[in-house]
Amino acid sequence: MEIVILPDAAEVGRVAASVIADVVARKPDGVIGLATGSSPLAIYEELSRRADAGELNFSRTRGFALDEYVGLPFDHPESYHAVIDRTVTRPLGLDPALVSVPDGLADDIPAACAAYEAAIAAxxxxxxxxxxxxxxxxxxxxxxxxxxxxxxRIKTLTPKTRADNARFFDSAEAVPTHCVTQGLGTILDAKRLVLVAQGSGKAEAVAAAVEGPLSASCPASVLQLHEHATVIVDEAAASRLHNADYYRYTWANKPEWQKY
Incomplete structure (x- = not known):
């Protein structure tokens, strides 16, 4: 696992975007796994800037969202169908026909989950x-x-997650109780993982994921099993890391041929 500690959130977005850009430049018809929430927004903004400048072309790139709420209409502004369209598909110039989001409105949720797995494999x-x-x-x-x-599969959201996501809704009660999400095994199947985190509120989780034991109690610790996982954080999110000085040293001395 590679851990990159950067001065601020803007730099986190820029460096993470460079990893994605390198993949797209080498494989224009490649497949990107798309996360929502506030953490990856700086990535998408930087990729949009590069697309607008003619440095990248996403017209052949496929996208698969990580998750979706169950029972939220697709046209609801906080459904991930809407969020992905608003923050990723249109700004980057992706073909909407090549962007997939789990179906949280399906009559048969398990069948929809199996179909999503099959679509990623295809x-x-x-x-x-x-x-x-x-x-x-x-x-x-x-x-x-x-x-x-x-x-x-379908998952029940914890009260903590619902409370954290309440800022996107009119109230905490308006946040759905269930979701459809790619599983940890599904995530591990990706060829490259890029996790970003900003702010002191994520410091404990980052430390547990990177330096704690591999445990279902910290799902992100599963990244320790991946052969090519990069964790990019700002100083605040890195504040609980015991080996932070070593991570800074390895990034500062990374061979040019090895970047990104």
Whole structure:
């Protein structure tokens, strides 16, 4: 696992965007795993800037969202169908037909989950998966005690996650209680993982994921099993890391041929 500690959130977004841009430049028809929430927004803003400048072309790139609320209409502004369209698909110039989001309105949720897994496999798998991390260590909506080998499925959101997401809704009660999420096993299948975190509120979760034991109690710790996972954080989110000086040293001395 590579840990990159940067001065601020803007730099986190820029460096993470460079990882995604490198994948797209090498494979224009590649597949990106798309996360929602506040953490990856700086990535999408930087990628949009590069697309507008003609540095990148996303017209052939496929996208698969990590998750979706159950029971929220697709046209609800906080459904991830709407959020992905608003923050990723349109700004980056992706073809909407090539962007998929789990179906939280399906009559048969297990069948819809199986179909989503099949669609990812049919696309050749995810080349680079963007991830954020919840304060309780969740990635996607894989809450603590999620199976480390889990696949796309329905999950019950914890009260903590619902409270954290209440800022996007009129009230905490308006946040759905369930979601459909890619599983931890699904996430591990991606060829490259890029997790970003900003702010002191994520410091404990980042430390548990990076330096704690591999445990379902911190779902993000599953990144320790991946052969090519990069964790990019600002100083505040890195404040609980015991080996922070070593991570800064390895980044400062990374061979030029090895970047990104």
């Amino acid at each position: 696309a050749g798998g995810i080349d680079v998966q963007i991830l954020g991390i919840g304060a309780n260590g969740h990635i996607g909506f894989n809450e603590p005690t999620s199976s480390l080998s889990s696949r796309t």
